[in-house]
Amino acid sequence: MTMICVSLIDKTVSSLTASAKECKALGGDIIEIRLDCIKEPVSIKTLKRLSLLHKADTPEIILTIRPTWEGGKFEGFEERRIDMLEDGIRLGFDYVDIELNMDETKRNQLIEKAKKNGVKTIISYHNFEKTPVWKEIFNLIKECANNGGDIAKLVFKNNLYSDALSILKACSAAHYLNYKFSVMGMGPLGHITRILAPAMGCEMVYASLGVDKNVVEGQVDVKTLREMWNILNFGKIKKGLEKSANINW
Numbered sequence: 001m002t003m004i005c006v007s008l009i010d011k012t013v014s015s016l017t018a019s020a021k022e023c024k025a026l027g028g029d030i031i032e033i034r035l036d037c038i039k040e041p042v043s044i045k046t047l048k049r050l051s052l053l054h055k056a057d058t059p060e061i062i063l064t065i066r067p068t069w070e071g072g073k074f075e076g077f078e079e080r081r082i083d084m085l086e087d088g089i090r091l092g093f094d095y096v097d098i099e100l101n102m103d104e105t106k107r108n109q110l111i112e113k114a115k116k117n118g119v120k121t122i123i124s125y126h127n128f129e130k131t132p133v134w135k136e137i138f139n140l141i142k143e144c145a146n147n148g149g150d151i152a153k154l155v156f157k158n159n160l161y162s163d164a165l166s167i168l169k170a171c172s173a174a175h176y177l178n179y180k181f182s183v184m185g186m187g188p189l190g191h192i193t194r195i196l197a198p199a200m201g202c203e204m205v206y207a208s209l210g211v212d213k214n215v216v217e218g219q220v221d222v223k224t225l226r227e228m229w230n231i232l233n234f235g236k237i238k239k240g241l242e243k244s245a246n247i248n249w
Contacts, residue, residue: 003029003204005062005182006222007215008173009037014048018071019209020061021055030204032097034215035084036074044087051091060094061131062122070099071126071216084108096229100125110183111148114129122182123149131156131163131185134199137170141181143164151203153218158185164192168200175201190218195228 006028010016016033016046016224025032033050035042055063066083074081088096089110098110123144124144131137137154144152158164167183174181181203185193197205207222208214214221220228 002202004222004225005030005032005204005206006059006209006224007032007034007064007206007219009034009213009215010207011039012050013038013040015124016050017053020059023044023209023222024059025220028059028207028222030060030062030094032206033065034072035063035065036067043203044085047087051088051093062095062097063088063093064097064184067099070101070124078103078106080112084206085110085111089114089117092117093119095120095122095150097122097124099151100147105246107147115148120150121148122151122153122204123147123151124155126155128157128186131160131166134166134169134173137166137183138173139198141170141174141179141183145179146179151182152185154181155184155186155204155206156184158187158189158193158218161189161207163189167193171200171202182219186216186218189216191220194218194220194234195224198229198239 004027006023008016008019008031010019020031042202063082063085065074067074085096096114096119097108098121111121125140125144140154141152156163156167164185167185171181171183180203182202184190184205194205206219207225208219209222211221
């Protein structure tokens with residue numbers, strides 16, 4: 001079943017710790033720590049504290065340090081960001097997010113270190129302007145997988161109702177070929193892609209802790225998303241999807 005990943009954008013470590021515990025109570029399966037949003041200095045001691053959060057009755061953790069060139073808030077040197085990701089891998093975060101557009105050599109080194117340390121990798125790609133045709137989305141999923149990612153995370157700005165259909169078609173093809181992915185739309189027209197994520201075969205869908213804590217426009221808060229999934233009974237829908245996946249792509 002598709003997991004709900006709650007993105008946490010707290011500005012302090014103490015606030016982040018409290019939000020992580022609240023996440024599970026609201027129905028979150030996994031949390032994403034957006035370290036680029038923290039305003040206080042981040043030391044190795046801080047990273048170790050955060051890496052152990054899930055052992056204190058909180059879900060598994062994705063470490064993300066999103067740079068400004070990929071829509072994040074990390075403005076420091078890339079070398080420093082990579083050092084922090086490497087520290088997170090050594091400390092045993094469950095997942096680490098690595099951008100597809102990162103320098104290829106550095107990206108491959110991080111993926112290799114993650115594999116050696118038993119840390120799963122999410123290869124991510126964001127387009128804040130538009131949603132491409134479905135074949136291009138599908139090819140991006142394949143590219144992320146072929147570069148060693150455990151899960152391909154793709155997010156596109158939905159400008160037209162048909163953009164959601166492009167995402168749905170690409171996901172159907174990728175699901176049929178057993179790729180692991182999380183593909184979502186941004187903006188008001190992207191809501192439907194997150195609501196239908198289980199039917200599209202997504203491994204996880206990103207949500208916010210509350211309606212005022214969205215990372216990007218188009219996220220749905222975790223409580224509302226969980227309630228909608230329960231109402232729609234996606235367990236039966238996914239079984240129907242798997243039976244009808246006999247499509248010649």
